[in-house]
Amino acid sequence: IKGDFKEAENIIEDGLTYFPHCVNLIFNLALVKFYTGKYEKAMEELDRVLSINKYYPDAHYLKGIIYQEKGDLEKAKKEFINEININPGSKRAWKKLKEMKDEK
Numbered sequence: 001i002k003g004d005f006k007e008a009e010n011i012i013e014d015g016l017t018y019f020p021h022c023v024n025l026i027f028n029l030a031l032v033k034f035y036t037g038k039y040e041k042a043m044e045e046l047d048r049v050l051s052i053n054k055y056y057p058d059a060h061y062l063k064g065i066i067y068q069e070k071g072d073l074e075k076a077k078k079e080f081i082n083e084i085n086i087n088p089g090s091k092r093a094w095k096k097l098k099e100m101k102d103e104k
C-alpha cells in the first residue's frame with residue numbers, strides 16, 4: 001500500500017522462511033517482482049504458486065499482464081482465458097480479452 005517494495009519484499013521473504021509453501025506469500029512476492037519490473041522473477045514465483053495451487057485466483061491474470069507487457073499477445077490471451085476458466089467472474093480478465101479481441 002505504501003509503495004515500499006523493498007520493505008515488502010523483505011517482509012515476504014522473512015515470512016517464507018517460516019512458511020515456505022504459503023501460496024499467499026509467494027503470490028505477493030510475485031506481485032512485488034512485477035511492480036519492480038522483474039518480470040522473469042515474477043513468472044517464476046507465479047509458476048511456483050500454480051504448482052502448489054493450480055486454481056489460485058489472479059495468478060494466470062498476472063501472467064497474462066506480464067506476457068502483454070513483453071509483447072507476447074498470444075500467450076497473454078491464453079493466460080487470460082486460463083484465468084476465466086478458473087474464475088469466470090474475473091471482470092479484469094474478461095476486459096483484457098475484450099480489449100485484445102482485434103489485436104494480433
